[in-house]
Amino acid sequence: MPLPRLIPCLDVAxxxxxxxxxxxxxxDVGDPVELGAAYSDAGADELVFLDVKATVENRDSLVDLVxxxxxxxxxxxxxxxxxxxxxxxxxxLLAGADKVSVNSAAVADPRLLTRLAELLGSQAVVIAxxxxxxxxxxxxxxxQASRETVQxxxxxxxxxxxxxxxxxxxxxxxxxxxxxxITSRVAEAVSIPVIASGGAGNELHVAEALGxxxxxxxxSILHExxxxxxxxxxxxxxxxxxxxxxx
Amino acid sequence: xxxxxxxEYGAGNVRSVTVALRRLGVAPMVTExxxxxxxxxxxxxxxxxxxxxxxxxxxxRGLDQALxxxxxxxxxxxxICIGLQLxxxxxxxxxxxxxxxxxxxxxVLIREGRVPRIGWAPVEPGGETYYFAHSYAVESPAAVGYSxxxxxxxxxxxxxxxxxxxxxxxxxxxxxxxxxLDRVAxxxxxxxDVSALPTSGS
Numbered sequence: 001m002p003l004p005r006l007i008p009c010l011d012v013a014x015x016x017x018x019x020x021x022x023x024x025x026x027x028d029v030g031d032p033v034e035l036g037a038a039y040s041d042a043g044a045d046e047l048v049f050l051d052v053k054a055t056v057e058n059r060d061s062l063v064d065l066v067x068x069x070x071x072x073x074x075x076x077x078x079x080x081x082x083x084x085x086x087x088x089x090x091x092x093l094l095a096g097a098d099k100v101s102v103n104s105a106a107v108a109d110p111r112l113l114t115r116l117a118e119l120l121g122s123q124a125v126v127i128a129x130x131x132x133x134x135x136x137x138x139x140x141x142x143x144q145a146s147r148e149t150v151q152x153x154x155x156x157x158x159x160x161x162x163x164x165x166x167x168x169x170x171x172x173x174x175x176x177x178x179x180x181x182i183t184s185r186v187a188e189a190v191s192i193p194v195i196a197s198g199g200a201g202n203e204l205h206v207a208e209a210l211g212x213x214x215x216x217x218x219x220s221i222l223h224e225x226x227x228x229x230x231x232x233x234x235x236x237x238x239x240x241x242x243x244x245x246x247x
Numbered sequence: 248x249x250x251x252x253x254x255e256y257g258a259g260n261v262r263s264v265t266v267a268l269r270r271l272g273v274a275p276m277v278t279e280x281x282x283x284x285x286x287x288x289x290x291x292x293x294x295x296x297x298x299x300x301x302x303x304x305x306x307x308r309g310l311d312q313a314l315x316x317x318x319x320x321x322x323x324x325x326x327i328c329i330g331l332q333l334x335x336x337x338x339x340x341x342x343x344x345x346x347x348x349x350x351x352x353x354x355v356l357i358r359e360g361r362v363p364r365i366g367w368a369p370v371e372p373g374g375e376t377y378y379f380a381h382s383y384a385v386e387s388p389a390a391v392g393y394s395x396x397x398x399x400x401x402x403x404x405x406x407x408x409x410x411x412x413x414x415x416x417x418x419x420x421x422x423x424x425x426x427x428l429d430r431v432a433x434x435x436x437x438x439x440d441v442s443a444l445p446t447s448g449s
Contacts, residue, residue: 001360001361001366001395002365002367002395003366003368003376005366045366067262070260070262070266071266074270074415074417074418074420074421075378075415075416075417076378076380076412093260094260096260096262096266098263098380098415118297120296121295121296121297123295123380124295124296124380162365163365191361191362192361192362192363193361193363193365214365214366215366244367244376246417246418247418
């Protein structure tokens with residue numbers, strides 16, 4: 001197996017990094033290209049840019065952002081948020097993204113995963129699953145889908161998804177640790193890589209997640225601070241987690 | 248200045264490859280033209296996605312023959328990811344695809360570990376760590392580098408193919424691409440092209 005991956009997640013809107021609670025009062029906290037480059041320099045294995053507004057008007061700014069990121073950053077990155085169809089996804093990949101993540105649109109029409117995989121290859125298709133109590137939620141956690149998380153993960157794989165980004169709504173933002181129970185259930189049920197997301201508060205949490213998943217998404221734990229990624233990598237190495245040498 | 252042609256044939260984005268080369272001071276041409284691919288000092292066959300549609304994309308543009316002719320003439324050529332898998336004799340993807348035959352061997356579905364195989368892994372010899380994202384892998388007697396038992400690099404004549412993505416592999420990837428450019432400079436010098444030799448101020 002390839003080395004475990006640390007993946008900083010940047011929330012973006014209208015081409016800027018934003019911070020906010022439950023989509024209210026989004027605050028501009030910087031330039032995604034600069035922050036992404038700083039994370040890359042600090043040893044990030046990949047990056048995720050999540051468009052938290054994902055409105056139609058915002059779409060052009062997202063493609064523009066992807067182009068700017070691709071010009072600057074020499075590690076893989078995923079773009080998600082509001083990808084509705086094959087055209088959206090293809091535009092983002094042609095602009096330089098390596099993968100797209102889909103969530104609500106795939107729950108609404110699971111055939112989307114197959115169409116994306118046929119056009120782009122499975123390695124470019126990430127199914128983002130938001131889970132709570134073993135059930136799938138869509139629309140940024142606002143709506144319960146009538147699907148069980150593990151079953152949906154299996155179906156998404158069968159339909160062509162190449163990776164699962166599994167976010168525990170219960171754990172997200174708590175900094176009390178990843179939801180290892182649902183993460184390991186999903187990881188055992190599928191044969192594609194799983195990225196654990198939600199709840200990281202310290203290096204022990206991340207090490208624990210990397211024990212069951214192939215990658216860990218890092219959001220609030222980093223506080224938009226690349227130096228925190230550096231110290232986290234050192235702490236993980238001290239825990240015996242083998243990370244890549246990014247020199 | 249090394250004249251680099253990056254094949255544009257409808258198999259994913261070529262932006263990352265061109266950006267990575269520009270960082271090394273090269274101004275690559277992205278082209279669908281078989282003549283441009285034939286004439287370049289270095290031709291690069293990048294690509295992601297499925298082997299079947301990628302091969303059709305090459306054939307429709309006549310780039311398959313251009314690549315074969317280049318390699319027969321000993322001109323440096325680099326395949327990346329799907330570019331390696333298309334270079335062997337056949338792929339079992341898409342119910343069987345006939346490859347370019349630049350290398351002996353075939354591309355087969357990875358049967359161990361999680362697939363797609365996604366992430367960073369060391370390559371031996373050399374020990375550099377590169378980024379991989381693939382479901383198929385090459386089996387070839389021309390293999391020269393391995394990653395976890397999987398062929399990471401294969402070479403024969405003037406063709407070099409890699410399974411990893413140097414353009415997405417940070418500093419290690421830049422070093423790999425620089426070695427490819429160095430290979431071209433050596434080839435140019437051996438071919439007696441004095442314009443290829445470094446000149447002051449260039």
